[in-house]
Amino acid sequence: xxxxxxxxxxxxxxxxxxxxxxxxxxxxxxxxxxxxxxxxxxxxxxxxxxxxxxxxxxxxxxxxxxxxxxxxxxxxxxxxxxxxxxxxxxxxxxxxxxxxxxxxxxxxxxxxxxxxxxxxxxxxxxxxxxxxxxxxxxxxxxxxxxxxxxxxxxxxxxxxxxxxxxxxxxxxxxxxxxxxxxxxxxxxxxxxxxxxxxxxxxxxxxxxxxxxxxxxxxxxxxxxxxxxxxxxxxxxxxxxxxxxxxxxxxxxxxxxxxxxxxxxxxxxxxxxxxxxxxxxxxxxxxxxxxxxxxxxxxxxxxxxxxxxxxxxxxxxxxxxxxxxxxxxxxxxxxxxxxxxxxxxxxxxxxxx
Amino acid sequence: xxxxxxxxxxxxxxxxxxxxxxxxxxxxxxxxxxxxxxxxxxxxxxxxxxxxxxxxxxxxxxxxxxxxxxxxxxxxxxxxxxxxxxxxxxxxxxxxxxxxxxxxxxxxxxxxxxxxxxxxxxxxxxxxxxxxxxxxxxxxxxxxxxxxxxxxxxxxxxxxxxxxxxxxxxxxxxxxxxxxxxxxxxxxxxxxxxxxxxxxxxxxxxxxxxxxxxxxxxxxxxxxxxxxxxxxxxxxxxxxxxxxxxxxxxxxxxxxxxxxxxxxxxxxxxxxxxxxxxxxxxxxxxxxxxxxxxxxxxxxxxxxxxxxxxxxxxxxxxxxxxxxxxxxxxxxxxxxxxxxxxxxxxxxxxxx
Numbered sequence: 001x002x003x004x005x006x007x008x009x010x011x012x013x014x015x016x017x018x019x020x021x022x023x024x025x026x027x028x029x030x031x032x033x034x035x036x037x038x039x040x041x042x043x044x045x046x047x048x049x050x051x052x053x054x055x056x057x058x059x060x061x062x063x064x065x066x067x068x069x070x071x072x073x074x075x076x077x078x079x080x081x082x083x084x085x086x087x088x089x090x091x092x093x094x095x096x097x098x099x100x101x102x103x104x105x106x107x108x109x110x111x112x113x114x115x116x117x118x119x120x121x122x123x124x125x126x127x128x129x130x131x132x133x134x135x136x137x138x139x140x141x142x143x144x145x146x147x148x149x150x151x152x153x154x155x156x157x158x159x160x161x162x163x164x165x166x167x168x169x170x171x172x173x174x175x176x177x178x179x180x181x182x183x184x185x186x187x188x189x190x191x192x193x194x195x196x197x198x199x200x201x202x203x204x205x206x207x208x209x210x211x212x213x214x215x216x217x218x219x220x221x222x223x224x225x226x227x228x229x230x231x232x233x234x235x236x237x238x239x240x241x242x243x244x245x246x247x248x249x250x251x252x253x254x255x256x257x258x259x260x261x262x263x264x265x266x267x268x269x270x271x272x273x274x275x276x277x278x279x280x281x282x283x284x285x286x287x288x289x290x291x292x293x294x295x296x297x298x299x300x301x302x303x304x305x306x307x308x309x310x311x312x313x314x315x316x317x318x319x320x321x322x323x324x325x326x327x328x329x330x331x332x333x334x335x336x337x338x339x340x341x342x343x344x345x346x347x348x349x350x351x352x
Numbered sequence: 353x354x355x356x357x358x359x360x361x362x363x364x365x366x367x368x369x370x371x372x373x374x375x376x377x378x379x380x381x382x383x384x385x386x387x388x389x390x391x392x393x394x395x396x397x398x399x400x401x402x403x404x405x406x407x408x409x410x411x412x413x414x415x416x417x418x419x420x421x422x423x424x425x426x427x428x429x430x431x432x433x434x435x436x437x438x439x440x441x442x443x444x445x446x447x448x449x450x451x452x453x454x455x456x457x458x459x460x461x462x463x464x465x466x467x468x469x470x471x472x473x474x475x476x477x478x479x480x481x482x483x484x485x486x487x488x489x490x491x492x493x494x495x496x497x498x499x500x501x502x503x504x505x506x507x508x509x510x511x512x513x514x515x516x517x518x519x520x521x522x523x524x525x526x527x528x529x530x531x532x533x534x535x536x537x538x539x540x541x542x543x544x545x546x547x548x549x550x551x552x553x554x555x556x557x558x559x560x561x562x563x564x565x566x567x568x569x570x571x572x573x574x575x576x577x578x579x580x581x582x583x584x585x586x587x588x589x590x591x592x593x594x595x596x597x598x599x600x601x602x603x604x605x606x607x608x609x610x611x612x613x614x615x616x617x618x619x620x621x622x623x624x625x626x627x628x629x630x631x632x633x634x635x636x637x638x639x640x641x642x643x644x645x646x647x648x649x650x651x652x653x654x655x656x657x658x659x660x661x662x663x664x665x666x667x668x669x670x671x672x673x674x675x676x677x678x679x680x681x682x683x684x685x686x687x688x689x690x691x692x693x694x695x696x697x698x699x700x701x702x703x704x
Contacts, residue, residue: 041412042521047606049452049590050416050512052519055407060393064402065461065509067497100401109417111463111507145419145507155463155497157417157509160402167404169394238401254399 003119008147012047015124016146019131020044023140030104030161032057038106038161044143051142053106058164064097066090066241067155075215078195083122085216086154087112087129092218093241094158095137096294099222100239102168102229103160105139110156113149126154137222166229168237168298173255177235177299179318182224185244186272186283188214189291197279204278207271214293221296227312228296233304240295245288245326245340247297248318252326255299259326261318261338282339289340355471360499364399367476368498371483372396375492382456382513384409390458390513396495403494405458410516416449418442418593419507427567430547435474437568438506439464439481444570445593446510447489448646451574452591454520454581455512457491462508465501478506489574518581520589520650525607529587529651531670534576537596538624538635540566541643549631556630559623566645573648579664580648585656592647597640597678597690599649600670604678607651611678613670613690634691641692 023043031037036057068090075081098105134141191211228234240247252259276283327335375395383389388409420442427433450457486493543563580586592599604611628635679687
């Protein structure tokens with residue numbers, strides 16, 4: 001198969017335009033019974049300076065950006081992720097921030113700068129991963145910036161809306177609230193720990209695809225975030241993209257409270273425990289540490305927990321306290337600091 | 353002076369938080385007489401997953417992204433721009449897209465990934481350039497992503513609002529419309545051409561600061577864009593960040609029309625002409641080519657031109673035609689193709 005290396009106008013015309021055609025028609029308008037609504041009036045296919053959304057009524061507009069490393073994205077370099085996976089990951093990472101606000105994603109702007117050796121087909125895979133992930137999470141890629149660079153650079157910004165006043169912040173946790181987690185953390189970090197260790201284990205090989213799924217098809221908790229937002233009961237919310245420990249510490253600090261995590265209530269997936277045993281790491285450290293799983297941590301008054309549990313799955317992992325500090329309550333009643341690597345991003349190593 | 357290299361949480365706490373404190377209080381709400389309004393309810397200082405704007409009423413929300421190269425940003429590598437300049441440039445480049453939509457900028461999200469040898473002070477200069485440029489253009493940097501990388505990576509997304517239906521697109525130019533340009537193009541390209549040529553010329557050295565200003569303090573035409581939008585008369589608009597020639601071609605193509613550019617009406621700054629003579633390049637080629645000046649090209653019915661000229665400065669450089677194609681009308685009456693390098697972005701060289 002011969003490789004083709006087109007310049008930017010050609011890649012726009014031959015890859016992007018066909019992939020992102022007829023966006024205004026594809027956009028599912030956000031509307032509520034009182035007439036509030038959001039429409040897309042100019043998408044990426046309009047090829048304008050900007051995309052245009054029309055917002056009518058009262059909305060909280062939430063916006064955030066996430067950069068995803070290219071070649072330093074180690075699993076890609078190691079051959080465990082391909083270009084499609086990276087495009088998909090870029091979207092999930094960005095929409096996870098929208099989910100954590102309890103908002104409905106409406107659009108994504110993507111920056112895709114490609115190295116000289118990335119041909120049209122591989123570039124197309126990146127863009128297809130972006131397009132497909134947007135479709136899965138119910139929004140559209142409405143523009144951005146493409147072009148060459150020394151190496152693959154992926155970055156994006158995401159937009160979402162929720163009813164005015166409905167955005168979920170990190171800062172509202174109250175003493176007595178229950179601390180909840182949408183699903184177990186640890187798989188992403190366990191996959192990294194296992195693959196970096198280098199030695200294989202037949203039992204882990206069989207569950208490796210499920211661990212790697214957290215990198216190849218990460219799940220932004222958009223549906224869960226919308227339920228949390230609509231409940232009117234959630235007092236704080238944050239995604240675990242910096243790790244569970246960092247997330248709990250951030251909510252506690254910004255809310256001016258403390259958190260007691262109940263060790264026996266923290267879910268530890270079997271595959272994560274197996275990797276811990278294989279690489280000689282504390283499984284709870286893998287679950288708490290710098291594993292990037294895009295789950296949601298949220299707090300809610302105790303009186304509202306059962307009602308919420310009828311519409312969304314979650315684990316109750318602890319309680320908010322008036323005393324500052326985040327601690328782990330061991331089964332023997334003792335208290336200790338949370339295990340796991342803290343969020344540091346040293347030398348840019350945010351996600352691997 | 354000792355260099356200090358803090359990790360990401362420290363840079364957030366010690367550089368970003370002080371620079372971007374109290375944003376919701378600093379934001380100038382956008383409001384109109386009919387009660388439509390935009391407020392910032394959570395900015396970068398909220399340290400949440402996303403920033404939050406509250407939009408009440410009917411708005412067109414415009415969003416775009418621009419990536420600015422780091423080390424390949426040649427003038428920076430050559431020592432003509434510093435870290436502050438790059439931060440400033442990042443903002444102007446992004447807000448120019450908002451200006452071209454006739455919208456009021458409301459916020460910027462910035463991605464700043466720094467190389468290992470960029471110390472806290474240099475990182476702080478980048479962030480100060482971003483903050484100051486946002487202030488100049490009347491918006492706030494409400495978040496983004498920071499962290500390490502192999503080299504300096506700068507990217508941003510910008511948001512703006514205008515009254516519903518008021519966004520200026522590229523696609524509305526009509527035969528008979530006058531083609532206008534807010535101010536001369538060419539200085540940015542002339543600065544690059546002179547500095548890359550390497551040989552000095554005393555006459556040009558004296559005007560070099562004014563040419564370099566187009567890189568150090570680029571002017572996004574936000575005020576002009578707002579006037580164009582409010583006029584209700586402008587049929588198309590685009591910024592010249594891909595060069596004047598590319599801009600004219602894009603408007604013509606997306607509007608399904610042609611453009612005749614009147615050569616004698618195209619402003620050629622003296623300094624640009626001097627550089628052309630020095631480096632042996634056609635000055636009109638420098639003006640039309642890949643010079644990144646962030647001016648606005650717009651079209652407007654002939655009957656509305658004089659009225660608009662009372663509230664904003666511009667040059668009338670041509671006319672829209674029903675015949676497709678973009679051509680240059682020479683003073684002798686002949687017609688030719690536009691001079692200047694076309695937009696290509698080959699090997700990622702968008703802006704230098």
